[in-house]
Amino acid sequence: MTLNTAASGQTANIDWANLGFSYIRTDLRFLAHWKDGEWDAGQLTADNTLHIAEGSTALHYGQQCFEGLKAYRAKDGSINLFRPDRNAARMQASCDRLLMPHVPTEMFVEACRQVVAANERFLPPYGTGGSLYLRPFLIGVGDNIGVRTAPEFIFSVFCVPVGPYFKGGLTPHNFITSTYDRAAPNGTGAAKVGGNYAASLLPGAAAKNTSVDGRHFADVIYLDPSTHSKIEEVGAANFFAITKDGSTFVTPKSPSILPSITKYSLLDLARDRLGLKVEEGEIRIDELDRYGEAGACGTAAVITPIGGIQHGDDFHVFHSETEVGPVTRRLYEELTGIQSGDREAPEGWIVKV
Structure with missing residues (x-):
């Protein structure tokens, strides 16, 4: 997939030394839909707002799950994703518990790779203690009112540059x-x-x-x-x-x-x-x-x-x-x-x- 964003070559205007753990809108996120028993190919989008049916099971019955993983800038300038296959497997286990379709491991990992590559300017530099936090999630959507599994699903991955979750870093x-x-x-x-x-x-x-x-x-x-x-x-x-x-x-x-x-x-x-x-x-x-x-x-x-x-x-x-x-x-x-x-x-x- 070709990644087109006007800001892709720019460096994000962020105070890396004082980065906290809060939402910062980044350029692109991955979005895929499941309908009639299969996933579409998915795509990157600049729109950070989801448009879903008012009867979506995610809204009424909590049929949703999510993951969290990080990408890191290495000293040589390359980018490391840490164990994304394990996050894919854990999401699949969550899907089994909530009667949702699996996101295949290859699709999950590739979506994460695309999101990191598309938002590289938001990746904190090596040595700052920051990272690019990825939030993959899966929600039940579509027209529905009964307590049942959803007729459609959305899988998405977005990312946010983050510092320590608890202030002070490695502090008791x-x-x-x-x-x-x-x-x-x-x-x-x-x-x-x-x-x-x-x-x-x-x-x-x-x-x-x-x-x-x-x-x-x-x-x-x-x-x-x-x-x-x-x-x-x-x-x-x-x-x-x-x-x-x-x-x-x-x-x-x-x-x-x-x-x-x-x-x-x-x-x-x-x-x-x-x-x-x-x-x-x-x-x-x-x-x-x-x-x-x-x-x-x-x-x-x-x-x-x-x-x-x-x-x-x-x-x-x-x-x-x-x-x-x-x-x-x-x-x-x-x-x-x-x-x-x-x-x-x-x-x-x-x-x-």
Whole structure:
């Protein structure tokens, strides 16, 4: 496909050093339609407004899912997409849960490549700490009113230049447990669907507006919905911890946790690059003394060190409220080094644009 945009050769007028995590309109996005059992070829468009039927299932019944991944500028000027095939596979799993057609992996990856190439002027320069965040999404559309799968679907990918999700970059933040549940047992917790995030708005806002002994919190810690005794997720990110002796990387295992591509990448790096034992299992909220470091991880957050967790009247500090633990730092440097091309990537992790 030929990419035509008058601004394609220009550099975006952005203060890269102070880039946050908010919407910035970019030049082009990819749009494809599914109808009568098949996808059309899709195309790039400058229009950032969707035109959909008023009876679309995405509006009334939440039949939609989305993904998040990033492109990075490497030191040699090339562009790295990080593990887009894994995002394609996770979207397909979400589609299975919500009775939506799969976006084929090749189509998904190619759409991401086209969007990055078409918006290269918005890609933050190497060394700024920024990246180009891609948001692929799939929604049910078409004339409908009954509770059923949609007659038509739209798949789209747009991109936004972003800096750190939490202000301060690799700086410890404190979190507080919530009595709200992120997802129901056997619900949609393992699918990346909008309803899970809509349900998180109230507890997230409550956490950010809470102060305990002068201490403020970046977001909530969700406990398992059945017993409220085990850690599951951190706001919109996955949780991990390092045992006090520094030997083991531990992350929760539950059918209601979203399978983070960043988390599974860290599991591999912890085992293969740092020589740690890795475990997926229970992390009980009353056994935090076992762990010397903890963090939140995800595409947006990358790694956010957790300084401490407030649970009821108790506040547990891991490594430090102000300093990053040594294992967490090594994992961060390994992961971001791979993403930016400064360190060798495991086979298949990087797709060049």
